[in-house]
Amino acid sequence: MTRRATWRRRISRMLLRCLPQLMPADKVDWATAMTREFDYIADDSAALAWTCGCVLTATKMRIIAMVASFTNTPHKNAITSVAVLVVTALAVTLMVVAPRTLTPAGGGMAEGGHVAFWLMYFWPVIMLISYAATTRRGHCLPSGFLLLSLICLYVMQIGTALAVGPAMDALFHAFGANVQAWDTTLKLALLVPPLLTVLQWLALNRLDRTLTVRSMRNDSFAA
Amino acid sequence: MTRQRKASAQTVTVLVELANNSGQWLHGYAISTATGLKSGTLYPVLMRLKESGYLESRWEASPPAGRPPRHLYRITAAGLRYLAATDDDQVSTSAATR
Structure with a gap:
């Protein structure tokens, strides 16, 4: 050969x-x-x-x-699913960006930044629990449970982002005051949401596929 | 009212090949070499025919030593009826292109 x-x-x-x-x-x-x-x-x-x-x-x-x-999924569910994934990504971006803008010029982290910072660590755990809890019956994207849990999760996260107090003001201030910070933050804001949306989509499809194969195996064993 | 979709030339070619070996189990590569269809064309056709019930499949019971068992295909009675109902022109065209 x-x-x-x-x-x-x-x-x-x-x-x-x-x-x-x-x-x-x-x-x-x-x-x-x-x-x-x-x-x-x-x-x-x-x-x-x-x-x-x-x-x-x-x-x-x-x-x-x-x-x-x-085409088999009702349009309303499909559109809502996509919207939820996008909102999820945007909310996470906000949480990533907020601590950066809350950092005072002298270093350290401003009040409120800690909350957003620590919640970022909980996000993947909450997301995984949410996926596992809502998709055990099989196909996940059309699942109303999934949509509900994601909406609840992100109402909580957006609420947290707003609750960090002067986050919004600080965000705009940082954008206007520091061009370098604006560049980095803008890059993060532009890159993270699409990336997260795609990752979530892949994770959902992967989980859906695993569950479907498992369910098919169980059915064949039962038969 | 649903109208039956006209079979493609490739579908007819596969059906003719299976019908010529009616009663025999053929594996994918044998059908591919006999019909001249590439795997990218052959397998979607086989999948459609299987879903329509025009062919049946099974795994090879006694493969050659050291080789994995292959998927075998055979035309069903429904497949033969479907082929008989297909236009003669289509069958002769598919035979001529081989």
């Missing part, structure tokens, strides 16, 4: 390992079927071509499943 051929097979194996993750949960068997065929293909170029086709198929199936999940 030549070195070139070996590389092709290595790349193929690497891609095939991603296949079960890429394929929607209800079609994981098909990912296994495609992967098994690979071991019977002697020619490395043909094996790589086969793998690329399999990845293409899995991607297509994933997109179809995503579109179907959106």
Whole structure:
């Protein structure tokens, strides 16, 4: 076997390992079927071509499943879900930004900054508990429980952000007074919400997928 | 009223190949080499046919030593009926393109 051929097979194996993750949960068997065929293909170029086709198929199936999940979800729920995720991200950004703006020129942390600072540590824990509590029955995004818990969580967080007293004034003051601080803060404010939204979305989908696979396994064992 | 969707040329090609080996179990790569369809085209077709009940599948019972069992496919009676109901033009076109 030549070195070139070996590389092709290595790349193929690497891609095939991603296949079960890429394929929607209800079609994981098909990912296994495609992967098994690979071991019977002697020619490395043909094996790589086969793998690329399999990845293409899995991607297509994933997109179809995503579109179907959106169209099957009532529009009201879907829009609210997205809105909640965005508000969540914005609220967290606010909490990240607030302590920075509350920092006095001489160093240390102003009153109120401590509250926001410590709550930031609790945020992932609250988020995880919230996800776990609201998604145990299966699909999470259409779940009213999830929306309710996220809304409660972020009413609490926005309330906290407002409760830190002069946070807002300090924020605008900092923006106007210090260009360097404005640049950094603006970058944070612009980058963090989309990033958090995407991360939350991925976490939800991942959890949804895990729960669906587990539920399917339980059903097959019961049968 | 729902109207049955016209089968694609690739779908007909796969069905013809399975019908030619009616009663035999074929694996994916064998269908791919026989029909000339790449895996990216073949598997979505197989998935659709399986969901429609036009083919059945099972895992290989006794694979070669040291090799994993493969997924095998066979046309069903419904698949044969569907193929019989398909336009002759489509079947001959798919046969000609192979």
